[in-house]
Amino acid sequence: MDHVLDPEVEVIVGSRRIVDILNLFRSHLAGIGNPNMVWHGTARLQVVSVSLTQASTNSS
16 A cells, blocks of 8 residues: 555555555545535444354354
8 A cells, every 4th residue: 555655656466456446436535525425424334244154053
């Protein structure tokens, strides 16, 4: 992600997609008239972690 801070830094081939998605996100943000809409939406985000194990259920 050094490329984000300094465009002169070469992008590693495997990281190209991350940089492309960041640029896409930036272009979408530039088209939003009220940035508070974005902050309101991100405030509602929650991190969810799910782990599945074969032959394991919660019904005991």
